[in-house]
Amino acid sequence: MTPTGPTPWYGDGEAGTTEGAGEGPQRWPARAVEAGVFASEEAYYDALHQHLRSRLSREIQALSEAEDLELLRTERLLQAVEAAIGDIGGHRDALAPPAGAEGPPAHEIGLLAVEELHDRAEGLSQQIDRLTLRVAPNLRTIAGPRLTARLIEEAGGLGRLARKPSGTVQVLGAENALFAHLQGRGPSPKHGVIYMHPAVRHAPNADRGAVARMLAGKLAIAARIDHYRGSLDEPFTTAVTDRLRQVRS
Amino acid sequence: MSDLPEGVRRRRFGDRERLATRGEPVYGEPVDAAGWRVWDINRSKVGALLHTHGDPGFDPTDRVLYLGAATGTTVSHLADMGMVIYAVELSPHVADALLAVSASRPRLFPIIADARQPSRYTGTIEGGLSWLIQDVASAQQVQVAMENRRFLADDGRAIVFIKARSIDATAAPASVFESVEAELRDTYAIIDRVEMDRTHQDHRAIIARVR
Numbered sequence: 315m316t317p318t319g320p321t322p323w324y325g326d327g328e329a330g331t332t333e334g335a336g337e338g339p340q341r342w343p344a345r346a347v348e349a350g351v352f353a354s355e356e357a358y359y360d361a362l363h364q365h366l367r368s369r370l371s372r373e374i375q376a377l378s379e380a381e382d383l384e385l386l387r388t389e390r391l392l393q394a395v396e397a398a399i400g401d402i403g404g405h406r407d408a409l410a411p412p413a414g415a416e417g418p419p420a421h422e423i424g425l426l427a428v429e430e431l432h433d434r435a436e437g438l439s440q441q442i443d444r445l446t447l448r449v450a451p452n453l454r455t456i457a458g459p460r461l462t463a464r465l466i467e468e469a470g471g472l473g474r475l476a477r478k479p480s481g482t483v484q485v486l487g488a489e490n491a492l493f494a495h496l497q498g499r500g501p502s503p504k505h506g507v508i509y510m511h512p513a514v515r516h517a518p519n520a521d522r523g524a525v526a527r528m529l530a531g532k533l534a535i536a537a538r539i540d541h542y543r544g545s546l547d548e549p550f551t552t553a554v555t556d557r558l559r560q561v562r563s
Numbered sequence: 564m565s566d567l568p569e570g571v572r573r574r575r576f577g578d579r580e581r582l583a584t585r586g587e588p589v590y591g592e593p594v595d596a597a598g599w600r601v602w603d604i605n606r607s608k609v610g611a612l613l614h615t616h617g618d619p620g621f622d623p624t625d626r627v628l629y630l631g632a633a634t635g636t637t638v639s640h641l642a643d644m645g646m647v648i649y650a651v652e653l654s655p656h657v658a659d660a661l662l663a664v665s666a667s668r669p670r671l672f673p674i675i676a677d678a679r680q681p682s683r684y685t686g687t688i689e690g691g692l693s694w695l696i697q698d699v700a701s702a703q704q705v706q707v708a709m710e711n712r713r714f715l716a717d718d719g720r721a722i723v724f725i726k727a728r729s730i731d732a733t734a735a736p737a738s739v740f741e742s743v744e745a746e747l748r749d750t751y752a753i754i755d756r757v758e759m760d761r762t763h764q765d766h767r768a769i770i771a772r773v774r
Contacts, residue, residue: 320682320685320686321686322686322687323686323687325686338685338690338713339685339686339688339689339690339713339714340685340689340690341689341690341691342687342689342690343689359647359669359670360669362672362687363665363669363670363671363672366665366672366673366674366687367662367665367666367673370658370661370662370665370673370675371662373655373658373675374655374658374659374662377655377656377658
């Protein structure tokens with residue numbers, strides 16, 4: 315056996331990743347049986363299959379965790395861009411063309427900047443669209459890409475959102491009102507960011523709390539399916555979207 | 564060369580004879596009553612090669628290193644034939660598809676790794692293999708084929724699908740193929756070349772033997 319060669323995946327070293335510069339691979343099945351690690355080559359292959367498949371599962375897990383953080387960051391960036399667009403719009407008077415000045419007037423530069431920011435926002439929206447499809451297909455079907463991103467951003471990740479009770483999901487983003495209420499100032503908030511959902515926004519004032527409560531319950535379930543199962547549950551999302559359509563009419 | 568390798572048949576599906584292997588369906592392909600599932604030659608270059616060119620000499624006891632497994636369509640059919648397949652793919656985004664196709668195939672080994680760095684998987688993939696099958700869309704396709712030579716037995720063979728547009732999108736495919744073959748000759752002796760244009764534009768399959 316070559317002491318400087320690569321370490322086999324079943325060995326003590328870091329499995330399967332050891333660099334054996336210049337060294338050729340070995341006939342691992344035969345070697346492993348010879349060394350008494352496995353009873354037969356069949357047993358070797360069975361163990362390798364299991365080993366590689368569980369490694370793949372871990373890689374998938376790590377990947378989807380990274381993606382939900384990417385979604386969260388994209389949403390924050392988009393919010394910042396939107397705030398900047400609003401800021402510049404709010405200074406329209408200050409950017410009015412100065413009388414008799416040379417070069418491009420400030421308001422034209424302002425317009426260009428806004429245009430560029432709109433392009434950025436468009437790109438980020440598309441990214442949110444793609445990421446939500448992968449990260450949270452159930453939430454996305456019920457709430458749309460943007461609200462899905464908002465909820466995950468407010469909760470600090472899909473895993474955290476999935477662990478929140480529906481009552482918390484209902485008032486996510488309305489923390490100021492909630493804590494004011496808890497200190498005896500003001501009424502309890504009916505909704506937080508889920509106000510963005512048309513079913514809530516368009517509900518008559520008297521029903522709005524009830525619709526928000528129902529939607530929050532469904533979103534909490536959707537978040538759990540997305541986090542713990544990861545695939546689209548069509549019977550569930552269809553039932554929810556039907557229910558929301560009934561509420562609206 | 565015989566027509567088709569063991570484990571692959573032409574079966575009637577609808578009004579057409581199509582290539583098929585026996586195994587769990589993986590991508591919604593048609594399956595007949597006897598359990599044969601269609602090997603879609605438009606989705607699989609190895610399938611297209613078998614269909615148009617015939618058997619390159621596959622045997623059910625062969626052990627294969629497949630680089631560029633993507634979502635695992637082709638490797639699933641090769642595994643159905645009984646071969647041991649090490650399926651290497653760079654993109655982790657297809658990992659779930661590979662996990663699914665390997666579930667019912669105990670000798671299909673999925674590995675997410677960069678084929679340009681074979682030393683990363685020398686501890687996992689055995690040496691002395693019968694085939695290297697390579698379908699990677701990279702400008703460094705030739706280097707990948709040479710670097711992974713180390714896994715082949717001395718009488719091992721390689722099927723390298725060359726995608727002209729990945730190597731040089733501006734040059735004429737014919738001149739790209741020519742320079743690729745010249746480079747490959749350091750390591751491999753070329754047995755045959757098959758134009759894949761009928762199903763895969765600007766692709767050529769190079770069948771070679773270890774030099």
